[in-house]
Amino acid sequence: xxxxxxxxxxxxxxxxxxxxxxxxxxxxxxxxxxxxxxxxxxxxxxxxxxxxxxxxxxxxxxxxxxxxxxxxxxxxxxxxxxxxxxxxxxxxxxxxxxxxxxxxxxxxxxxxxxxxxxxxxxxxxxxxxxxxxxxxxxxxxxxxxxxxxxxxxxxxxxxxxxxxxxxxxxxxxxxxxxxxxxxxxxxxxxxxxxxxxxxxxxxxxxxxxxxxxxxxxxxxxxxxxxxxxxxxxxxxxxxxxxxxxxxxxxxxxxxxxxxxxxxxxxxxxxxxxxxxxxxxxxxxxxxxxxxxxxxxxxxxxxxxxxxxxxxxxxxxxxxxxxxxxxxxxxxxxxxxxxxxxxxxxxxxxxxxxxxxxxxxxxxxxxxxxxxxxxxxxxxxxxxxxxxxxxxxxxxxxxxxxxxxxxxxxxxxxxxxxxxxxxxxxxxxxxxxxx
Numbered sequence: 001x002x003x004x005x006x007x008x009x010x011x012x013x014x015x016x017x018x019x020x021x022x023x024x025x026x027x028x029x030x031x032x033x034x035x036x037x038x039x040x041x042x043x044x045x046x047x048x049x050x051x052x053x054x055x056x057x058x059x060x061x062x063x064x065x066x067x068x069x070x071x072x073x074x075x076x077x078x079x080x081x082x083x084x085x086x087x088x089x090x091x092x093x094x095x096x097x098x099x100x101x102x103x104x105x106x107x108x109x110x111x112x113x114x115x116x117x118x119x120x121x122x123x124x125x126x127x128x129x130x131x132x133x134x135x136x137x138x139x140x141x142x143x144x145x146x147x148x149x150x151x152x153x154x155x156x157x158x159x160x161x162x163x164x165x166x167x168x169x170x171x172x173x174x175x176x177x178x179x180x181x182x183x184x185x186x187x188x189x190x191x192x193x194x195x196x197x198x199x200x201x202x203x204x205x206x207x208x209x210x211x212x213x214x215x216x217x218x219x220x221x222x223x224x225x226x227x228x229x230x231x232x233x234x235x236x237x238x239x240x241x242x243x244x245x246x247x248x249x250x251x252x253x254x255x256x257x258x259x260x261x262x263x264x265x266x267x268x269x270x271x272x273x274x275x276x277x278x279x280x281x282x283x284x285x286x287x288x289x290x291x292x293x294x295x296x297x298x299x300x301x302x303x304x305x306x307x308x309x310x311x312x313x314x315x316x317x318x319x320x321x322x323x324x325x326x327x328x329x330x331x332x333x334x335x336x337x338x339x340x341x342x343x344x345x346x347x348x349x350x351x352x353x354x355x356x357x358x359x360x361x362x363x364x365x366x367x368x369x370x371x372x373x374x375x376x377x378x379x380x381x382x383x384x385x386x387x388x389x390x391x392x393x394x395x396x397x398x399x400x401x402x403x404x405x406x407x408x409x410x411x412x413x414x415x416x417x418x419x420x421x422x423x424x425x426x427x428x429x430x431x432x433x434x
Contacts, residue, residue, distance in 0.1 A: 101139020
């Protein structure tokens, strides 16, 4: 009885510490992301598509065709609520992005904590995700990607937590719920759900084939005794019924209960996500180039003074994302040779959301589609930097380097800071970055 009481007390203290750290990450991230968010004071880049669609949702009666029908409605509904609360002004358009950017950082923290069972590593992962520049930029513009990312990260955190449990039903149900919400923001949210399904199916197939490792150990990514009570019915509920229910529920406000309207909405979204008949774009790029940061997207570049420019580039921090490619090789080696469970999971949630783009016939692509994989690359980096034998200072030295790169890029990341042509030319290392 005394031992059980002590164990319960330890768990409560651990949960309290996790909640406190998560709250600090959220508050600090939220405040920082809001700084200068109202610059520019006009719609820029793809805000011209999503903000009018959100405005339309606030009309008492929607007249005419539905604006931006090629994406699900949840993120636009959230932006609409913000416009209603804060007004049809820059803060109203962009506040939800900052809110969900901070939530995304919490998702990274929780996912890393489930992976590594270490507060230090989890905090480092959240910092690296923040310093990768992509999450920061996408958290300050009224686009859909940051909403899908935040929900997707919570799905990943819940799935990893369940992966380690004998009875993963509750955690997997939460993963399905979050993945359904991610898909309701943007269909690319389905990639996280597909990754979860692929992992479970792979494990179950190997168990069905009675696969065993000759020198099995507790850290193997596959074990024949994994999830003994997880039945096919649980799988259907967690990864099909729950995601579908929450996804479809988000269509009720704009479309009502019209089955015809709902089916037509899905047809339109499917057609847009699979078409190859899309005109080219100045900043388009193909999926193999994204990890190498070959072609950024300039969200904003305009002259505001004699030698000052407001600039926002979605590029990614090379000091974080280029070394992540080396970390991927290390994780791949550890999974293949060492059968490491942590290596398997970090690879799955990096490669799943990334390589899914290779399967789509859609020809128009942009580097901001790489955002989910670039964010989960922080898991891969923390894994590689904290392997057995690595000095403890190495992780935090790398975080410091990432921070330096992030700060150096601020003149072309935050419009309110502005930049000169000299600074611009110094930061644009390659011609294809312009």
